């Protein structure tokens with residue numbers, strides 16, 4: 001398996017490069033536009049990615065992974081971040097020997113067999129794709145690299161970042177920057193190095209700024225995978241807006257739920273509505289949603305739309321939901337809700353699959369269930385997405401907060417956070433909590 005990186009190309013270019021390299025038997029599984037790079041908000045660019053596999057019969061003759069020909073599947077991205085220009089990131093075994101970077105070696109042969117088995121079983125494209133992604137992930141994980149010649153301070157930083165579940169792309173970007181910006185003298189002061197790295201991490205976290213002006217009612221739509229906490233978060237927001245929060249008067253709120261089928265779900269949101277005396281409406285089609293929105297405009301300041309959880313892999317259902325939600329109008333603020341414990345590659349997949357909803361920002365739930373936030377910081381930074389709110393418990397309405405950089409930095413393990421300094425550096429607008 002090889003992963004190449006090129007710049008400035010179209011689908012046709014990408015395809016012809018794949019064919020030139022692997023022959024015309026390749027089967028393209030997906031092709032899509034991507035944004036690549038983006039650590040610290042720099043270097044992002046439009047690119048094209050094609051995922052493809054080679055049917056098992058033909059792939060038998062290939063030598064294998066690493067420097068050889070591909071095995072069963074590969075991913076070709078074009079163009080790619082300048083971070084990696086030059087292409088192949090090989091899982092150098094030397095890295096594994098370095099102190100603080102010991103990792104189980106990646107079993108590429110076994111991974112390859114899995115792909116071939118998946119392809120041979122007349123499987124769906126999805127199965128193959130999943131295997132391809134798993135392999136990509138393993139290669140990425142093996143690719144994080146403090147070099148032998150790196151100062152021990154950078155090796156230690158790598159270790160801490162890995163413990164916090166940062167992705168290897170993110171860690172490599174930090175290391176690159178560290179190598180460029182720290183003098184030998186600076187590296188001798190580990191506290192100083194740590195502070196600087198925290199600052200860089202803080203700079204990579206984008207916080208959502210709500211629109212300075214919006215039409216009344218403000219329409220907030222929550223979409224996301226199943227069970228992440230959309231309904232609970234809807235209730236929390238309804239309570240915060242509807243009952244008032246420090247310095248802000250109570251405002252008329254309505255809840256619309258696109259979850260009329262599941263009895264439990266209906267009862268759940270109805271119970272919240274009853275307690276807070278907030279009207280709840282149920283809709284399951286475009287016209288009714290449009291009518292409800294129009295009706296809300298007469299007496300509500302804020303309309304919260306709770307949706308049915310969707311598997312990010314079910315693109316047909318996602319498409320239906322998207323069409324239905326178009327009834328909210330283009331001014332609606334769509335938020336993607338994701339749970340904090342998900343691994344970085346899955347977050348990237350969710351961010352990508354929900355892209356058609358044009359979500360403005362992300363709400364991160366269940367922060368109380370994980371001690372590691374590097375996965376989230378890496379994925380959001382890579383995709384250039386902002387965070388609006390975080391939730392850290394099941395209690396309505398107390399367990400919801402406006403997202404803040406400092407909160408994230410404090411969540412990092414093994415970093416000594418100078419809170420006062422970070423609060424000065426990343427101030428929170430106290431008047432704009434919700």
Ligand SMILES: Nc1nc2c(ncn2[C@@H]2O[C@H](COP(=O)(O)OP(=O)(O)OP(=O)(O)O)[C@@H](O)[C@H]2O)c(=O)[nH]1
Pocket residue numbers: 225226227228229230231232233265307308309310365366367368369391392393394399
């Ligand atoms: N620990 C923790 N649990 C939470 C949080 N937010 C929600 N939950 C719990 O997660 C579970 C699912 O929450 P829901 O709000 O029903 O999730 P949903 O996204 O609406 O689920 P579907 O409608 O089925 O897609 C419930 O048990 C919630 O109490 C949180 O911040 N922390």
Ligand SMILES: [Mg+2]
Pocket residue numbers: 230231232259265307308309
């Ligand atoms: Mg729900």
